[in-house]
Amino acid sequence: xxxxxxxxxxxxxxxxxxxxxxxxxxxxxxxxxxxxxxxxxxxxxxxxxxxxxxxxxxxxxxxxxxxxxxxxxxxxxxxxxxxxxxxxxxxxxxxxxxxxxxxxxxxxxxxxxxxxxxxxxxxxxxxxxxxxxxxxxxxxxxxxxxxxxxxxxxxxxxxxxxxxxxxxxxxxxxxxxx
Amino acid sequence: xxxxxxxxxxxxxxxxxxxxxxxxxxxxxxxxxxxxxxxxxxxxxxxxxxxxxxxxxxxxxxxxxxxxxxxxxxxxxxxxxxxxxxxxxxxxxxxxxxxxxxxxxxxxxxxxxxxxxxxxxxxxxxxxxxxxxxxxxxxxxxxxxxxxxxxxxxxxxxxxxxxxxxxxxxxxxxxxxxxxxxxxxxxxxxxxxxxxxxxxxxxxxxxxxxxxxxxxxxxxxxxxxxxxxxxxxxxxxxxxxxxxxxxxxxxxxxxxxxxxxxxxxxxxxxxxxxxxxxxxxxxxxxxxxxxxxxxxxxxxxxxxxxxxxxxx
Amino acid sequence: xxxxxxxxxxxxxxxxxxxxxxxxxxxxxxxxxxxxxxxxxxxxxxxxxxxxxxxxxxxxxxxxxxxxxxxxxxxxxxxxxxxxxxxxxxxxxxxxxxxxxxxxxxxxxxxxxxxxxxxxxxxxxxxxxxxxxxxxxxxxxxxxxxxxxxxxxxxxxxxxxxxxxxxxxxxxxxxxxxxxxxxxxxxxxxxxxxxxxxxxxxxxxxxxxxxxxxxxxxxxxxxxxxxxxxxxxxxxxxxxxxxxxxxxxxxxxxxxxxxxxxxxxxxxxxxxxxxxxxxxxxxxxxxxxxxxxxxxxxxxxxxxxxxxxxxxxxxxxxxxxxxxxxxxxxxxxxxxxxxxxxxxxxxxxxxxxxxxxxxxxxxxxxxxxxxxxxxxxxxxxxxxxxxxxxxxxxxxxxxxxxxxxxxxxxxxxxxxxxxxxxxxxx
Ligand code: NA
Ligand code: NA
Numbered sequence: 001x002x003x004x005x006x007x008x009x010x011x012x013x014x015x016x017x018x019x020x021x022x023x024x025x026x027x028x029x030x031x032x033x034x035x036x037x038x039x040x041x042x043x044x045x046x047x048x049x050x051x052x053x054x055x056x057x058x059x060x061x062x063x064x065x066x067x068x069x070x071x072x073x074x075x076x077x078x079x080x081x082x083x084x085x086x087x088x089x090x091x092x093x094x095x096x097x098x099x100x101x102x103x104x105x106x107x108x109x110x111x112x113x114x115x116x117x118x119x120x121x122x123x124x125x126x127x128x129x130x131x132x133x134x135x136x137x138x139x140x141x142x143x144x145x146x147x148x149x150x151x152x153x154x155x156x157x158x159x160x161x162x163x164x165x166x167x168x169x170x171x172x173x174x175x176x177x178x
Numbered sequence: 179x180x181x182x183x184x185x186x187x188x189x190x191x192x193x194x195x196x197x198x199x200x201x202x203x204x205x206x207x208x209x210x211x212x213x214x215x216x217x218x219x220x221x222x223x224x225x226x227x228x229x230x231x232x233x234x235x236x237x238x239x240x241x242x243x244x245x246x247x248x249x250x251x252x253x254x255x256x257x258x259x260x261x262x263x264x265x266x267x268x269x270x271x272x273x274x275x276x277x278x279x280x281x282x283x284x285x286x287x288x289x290x291x292x293x294x295x296x297x298x299x300x301x302x303x304x305x306x307x308x309x310x311x312x313x314x315x316x317x318x319x320x321x322x323x324x325x326x327x328x329x330x331x332x333x334x335x336x337x338x339x340x341x342x343x344x345x346x347x348x349x350x351x352x353x354x355x356x357x358x359x360x361x362x363x364x365x366x367x368x369x370x371x372x373x374x375x376x377x378x379x380x381x382x383x384x385x386x387x388x389x390x391x392x393x394x395x396x397x398x399x400x401x402x403x404x405x406x407x408x409x410x411x412x413x414x415x416x417x418x419x420x421x422x423x424x425x426x427x428x429x430x431x432x433x434x435x436x437x438x439x440x441x442x443x444x445x446x447x448x449x450x451x452x453x454x455x456x457x458x459x460x461x462x463x464x465x466x467x468x469x470x471x472x473x474x475x476x477x478x479x480x481x482x483x484x485x486x487x488x489x490x
Numbered sequence: 491x492x493x494x495x496x497x498x499x500x501x502x503x504x505x506x507x508x509x510x511x512x513x514x515x516x517x518x519x520x521x522x523x524x525x526x527x528x529x530x531x532x533x534x535x536x537x538x539x540x541x542x543x544x545x546x547x548x549x550x551x552x553x554x555x556x557x558x559x560x561x562x563x564x565x566x567x568x569x570x571x572x573x574x575x576x577x578x579x580x581x582x583x584x585x586x587x588x589x590x591x592x593x594x595x596x597x598x599x600x601x602x603x604x605x606x607x608x609x610x611x612x613x614x615x616x617x618x619x620x621x622x623x624x625x626x627x628x629x630x631x632x633x634x635x636x637x638x639x640x641x642x643x644x645x646x647x648x649x650x651x652x653x654x655x656x657x658x659x660x661x662x663x664x665x666x667x668x669x670x671x672x673x674x675x676x677x678x679x680x681x682x683x684x685x686x687x688x689x690x691x692x693x694x695x696x697x698x699x700x701x702x703x704x705x706x707x708x709x710x711x712x713x714x715x716x717x718x719x720x721x722x723x724x725x726x727x728x729x730x731x732x733x734x735x736x737x738x739x740x741x742x743x744x745x746x747x748x749x750x751x752x753x754x755x756x757x758x759x760x761x762x763x764x765x766x767x768x769x770x771x772x773x774x775x776x777x778x779x780x781x782x783x784x785x786x787x788x789x790x791x792x793x794x795x796x797x798x799x800x801x802x803x804x805x806x807x808x809x810x811x812x813x814x815x816x817x818x819x820x821x822x823x824x825x826x827x828x829x830x831x832x833x834x835x836x837x838x839x840x841x842x843x844x845x846x847x848x849x850x851x852x853x854x855x856x857x858x859x860x861x862x863x864x865x866x867x868x869x870x871x872x873x874x875x876x877x878x879x880x881x882x883x884x885x886x887x888x889x890x891x892x893x894x895x896x897x898x899x900x901x902x903x904x905x906x907x908x909x910x911x912x913x914x915x916x
Contacts, residue, residue, distance in 0.1 A: 013759055016758075016759060016762040016763070016766070017755055017758045017759050017762060019762070020550055020554070020758050020761060020762040020765070021758055023547065023550065023551075024550075024551060024554065024732055024735055024736075027547065027551070027728065027729065027732040028732045028733070028735075028736055030729075031725065031729045031732060031733060034345075035724070042329070042334060042346050045329075045346060045544060046329075048544075048547060049542060049543070049544050049547070050542075052541060052542075052546070052547055052550070052769070053538060053541045053542050055550070055762060055765060055766060055769075056541040056765070056766050056769035056770055056773060057537075057541070057766075057770070057773075058766070059762055059763055059765065059766020059767075059769075059770075060511075060766050060767075060769075060770040062763065062766070063763050063766055063767050063770070066763075068763065068767050069509035069510070069511050069512070069767055069770065069771070070509060070510050070511070070767065070771065070821050070823075070824065071504065071507055071508065071509040071510055071513075072504045072505070072507075072510070072819055072820065072864055073507055074819070074863040074864055075505045075506070075507070076506065076507040087506040087507045088507070090506050090508075091503075091506055091507050091508040091509075091512075094503060094508055094512065094516055095508070095512050097516075097519070098512050098515040098516060098519070098533075101515075101519060101530045101533050102515070102530070102533055102534055102537065104530040104534075105529075105530030105531045105532070105533045105534030105535070106534040107530075108238065108529075108530060108531050108534075109234075109238060109531050109534050109535060112234060112237045112238055112293070113234075115254065115292070116234070116253045116254050117253050117256075118253065119252070119253055119329050119330060119331055120329070120331065120346075125253070128538070128542070129534075129538045131538075132534055132537060132538060163507060164507070165507075186784065219786075221783060223654065224654070225783045225831075225835075226780060226783055226784065227536070227539055227780065228539070231535065231536075231539045234535060235531075235532075235535060238529070238531040238535065239529065239531075240527070240529045240531050240532045240535070348544065348545065351545070351656075351726060353656070354656050354658045354659065354723075355723070355726065357723070358658070358720075358721070358722060358723020358724075359723045360723040360724070360725075360726065
């Protein structure tokens, strides 16, 4: 099980790297073409934007798994195990609610987005906008697992420390900040 | 028969644009008709998102109204691409007759299927070219010109067809791109050229009249269906009252704007009728290339309506 | 009333540890329920639109450039360059820290990464030379936050998009205030260094200085490319960012040769992850921003401070004080994203230049990075320098006051920002 999740995470990370690399190549190629050959590809503007949307929402799941999203943990850090567990249960319940509403909203938007065509690539916009399904499901599942572990009291000290924003590794801190 | 209701109206432009006059006139009409029951709450400068996003919100019923150019919406309603065709109308009277006539109704009739109701056609107006290279007087002067255009296939193709280097760019980046000479040219109605102060960074204004863009006053179909018949009629009628005020204000302002940019030092040139005719002629391939994506029937109806009008 | 609902849901959910991005989504949900217009599509649509913006593509590319530069052994060369010129002065390593912070600020937009790099190299040297370590750590933290004020700056990109202000103008406008911040630190540091008995480094001769300059030259060329390119219209900010990344890749691979092809994967991955953290926040912020606008909260806030609107200076003091308070608890991007939709209509109405305001706003949020209780740069420096948090807070205090003094100066004399900006615009 754990191994499967690790493979899945690695696979998603490869996708993130490919997305970012292709974005850079497309935008750079356009700069070169514009100044070198006085021409440009409208499609690369559009596709790099779409890749960016995918990168954002696919990456959001991975970074959520790593507790990478910025938060204010000052108050939580003052609590003991019990207090932290209550906060962790509450926040994960709220996150599940956000994920459900995001999924629901994407679902309701589906017919509207399926009928819109991107101006240059002529791709139906649902392929771009549908990425929030992935984000909603991914984040929702992770939060549900965390909630379950709190409720069954099987959550580890390390997880609680991470939830309270206490890191053992400074590089994680640097990575969290822009 | 009038309930107290407030409709949010999303606008991409700022309140000082003639659309502001139109909204005020429409509100005055509504106040009189409904005793202040129906209210417009206008948001300006993309505060509720870009025109495309706002239109999508209308379709999903999360926002009531948007006043937007037709151009950003061709991804939703391909038929609206007909208004992007180059050199379509030759003057304002022609545009009014077509939009307020049968053809305008025909286009409006296509919209409910997309979750939209069109209340009236207001006016963004004829688009003209400014650049920093030299006066554009004939077809050949477009050659190699780096022109910012909206992200819209027909506009891109129109300028590519002229031999220009058409560059899609967000409106917010245009001024500094012109200032720094990253691009040579942009095209917009007189009022936009004036209010966006493009005269500070561009020396030449050529009255190309190469396209005419209407504003559409759109209402959300899902919300429209919850209005009473009286409320619907009041909205439609008052949108027309607003339209007349908006067009009048817009046209008055266009000549003021033209005078102002001239005073600011822009060199302005008209296109000779012969050159204009040559441009129209050469632009016909754009019609052919895009007829299918717009809808062959739509383009034919438009051309028939124009032919009928011009025969009178 | 709706302001209270907004504040309660946002602050309450953040207090129990809900990450800011989700707190913003949650606040959006509460606002729309309260207004009686609950619709899940508002959430889905605004989140996508928040990310679907070409201008914001500059963020991943500048992050990538920064990562490539760090991996490519750049910080070391910049610090050596600074040491060769000013290392022998009294309090020399502190001056080195300030000079290096300003140079690194013109290469990267990340306060946390810059402070980490500076602290890792300089703190051990300062400790050996007998400097007061918490004071030194404080100086490095205060120098690190110059990064988002001097371009390239992710903070300016986010503000430019959120407030609809030209990013090019913001970049040009940030240069002088960033340097003034550095000068402010220098003045305070001179007072402090006078008291400390510390060893100074030997003065280096010109051949050594030239060698250090040549070594760092490739790095020093990057700001020239970025700023020159933007200033003279060769690139838009997004293009400048991707060119910077390409340049950093070239220098790291072929000139400094400290970057290995195998490192590239992890460099890209780190940049991608940081991008998604920042962009997910931007996307969520659009949900609450849309509802804040829809509910006319800026208008309500505007009514509250209406009496000040005729006095721009007083208004700015009030607003900057508010931002400073918010910044004590929030990081840079969230502060900008939450406050821009509320503040910008008021700023425009008061006739304050949005570019000038953007500079003050970003500076203030940067100061928030070194204030307790939440100050990510303090955490980073405390971790890297192995100095307890409480001592770093004590150490940073005089420099924090110096930054605030600069801020007050810029509010009182807007020309300090506007005159050089006019000059840079040409
Ligand atoms: Na910077
Ligand atoms: Na803080």
